[in-house]
Amino acid sequence: NAGVTQTPKFQVLKTGQSMTLQCAQDMNHEYMSWYRQDPGMGLRLIHYSVGAGITDQGEVPNGYNVSRSTTEDFPLRLLSAAPSQTSVYFCASTTIAVGGNIQYFGAGTRLSVL
Amino acid sequence: AQSVTQLGSHVSVSEGALVLLRCNYSSSVPPYLFWYVQYPNQGLQLLLKYTSAATLVKGINGFEAEFKKSETSFHLTKPSAHMSDAAEYFCAVSEGNTPLVFGKGTRLSVIA
Numbered sequence: 720n721a722g723v724t725q726t727p728k729f730q731v732l733k734t735g736q737s738m739t740l741q742c743a744q745d746m747n748h749e750y751m752s753w754y755r756q757d758p759g760m761g762l763r764l765i766h767y768s769v770g771a772g773i774t775d776q777g778e779v780p781n782g783y784n785v786s787r788s789t790t791e792d793f794p795l796r797l798l799s800a801a802p803s804q805t806s807v808y809f810c811a812s813t814t815i816a817v818g819g820n821i822q823y824f825g826a827g828t829r830l831s832v833l
Numbered sequence: 834a835q836s837v838t839q840l841g842s843h844v845s846v847s848e849g850a851l852v853l854l855r856c857n858y859s860s861s862v863p864p865y866l867f868w869y870v871q872y873p874n875q876g877l878q879l880l881l882k883y884t885s886a887a888t889l890v891k892g893i894n895g896f897e898a899e900f901k902k903s904e905t906s907f908h909l910t911k912p913s914a915h916m917s918d919a920a921e922y923f924c925a926v927s928e929g930n931t932p933l934v935f936g937k938g939t940r941l942s943v944i945a
Contacts, residue, residue, distance in 0.1 A: 723876075750930070752932055752933075754935075759842065759937060759938075760937060761839075761923060761935045761936055761937035761938050762877075762923065762935040763935075764932050764933075764934075767932050769930075777932060809876060809877065811877075811933075815930055820865070820927060820930055820933075821867075821879060821882065822877075822879075822933055823879075824869075824876035824877040824878075825876055826875060826876045827874075827875075827876055
């Protein structure tokens with residue numbers, strides 16, 4: 720059982736370049752999220768999706784775009800990379816259950832923007 | 834809106850000593866509360882969660898947390914620290930099916 724798979728694990732971009740961070744889950748969860756993790760800031764929510772075709776903004780959405788065409792995939796697009804987007808990005812897939820949801824995280828993508 | 838405050842960005846304990854990581858939350862409705870652990874260069878792993886069934890919650894690796902509504906706290910404890918407990922710990926809150934809101938994390942160091 721793969722769980723949540725993120726690719727690539729590492730990426731270096733130049734300012735202004737665009738790229739897509741991939742996230743796939745095989746648990747048939749409706750709910751998926753993208754976070755960024757920066758030192759001393761914890762995890763901050765970028766975008767999330769409650770099902771195919773439905774997305775919403777989180778705390779820090781600017782500079783990022785998402786779409787959800789299938790239940791399994793939730794890619795995150797950087798439209799024009801900036802040094803401020805240097806971070807570790809985590810995708811999460813959530814099971815909605817009685818007693819609260821549980822998020823399962825991918826291993827992360829370390830992104831450097833030069 | 835919900836929020837989480839973790840007191841102490843870095844906690845250092847001796848091996849065998851009590852571990853206490855503090856978390857206070859703010860929520861307008863009865864919350865769901867979580868503790869996650871992150872080992873170096875890895876993703877986050879769920880340690881335990883509070884779902885209103887019991888105020889004392891036991892998790893993996895000998896950790897437990899107690900929900901105290903009057904103090905709006907959900908502190909994480911472990912009676913005896915092990916070297917393998919060195920990691921970063923995150924407290925998180927959710928109101929029903931809303932996205933998790935995380936604290937800024939506490940890095941735990943264990944000294945031999």
